[in-house]
Amino acid sequence: MSAAEVAGGYVYRNTRTGQTIERAERSIRLDNLDVWLCLQAPAPAPEPPVGPAAELAAGLACPSEHENKAAWVAYAVACGMDESNARALSKAALIEEFGEEDPDGQD
Known part of the structure; x- marks a missing residue:
């Protein structure tokens, strides 16, 4: 060993x-x-996150443009962005970075 x-x-x-x-x-x-x-003994595994970020991470449901900034920050974190960086961006910037494309193929 x-x-x-x-x-x-x-x-x-x-x-x-x-x-x-x-x-x-x-x-x-x-x-x-x-x-x-x-x-x-080995340290226990970290607890999974709770709250809006955990719910979004589970399903990765993109929030609508009408959702508040906190929902977009949680979504960005669930997608892998650092939380402090996500909070520093405006809601518009988060939507531009992580929002779904228009179904018609136009932005």
Whole structure:
């Protein structure tokens, strides 16, 4: 097992002997033994975003031109733009960048 495989993995210590072992994956067996203590576990995955940006990211529904700027900022963020950059743009600029093209092929 290489160091790259263990980075961010699990580290267990035997409370009787002091032995330390590293595992890339969780060991249910060691977790259930009273003498083994889990010293390190990988950080939990980040929580998915909530709110308007999450709803738009799920369906990527383009807001109408009549929606407020906050809806366009959330849509731009869902499309991959940095939130601070999206907030710095005007609503018109966000519509120009991320708005749907006219169905007739004309802008």
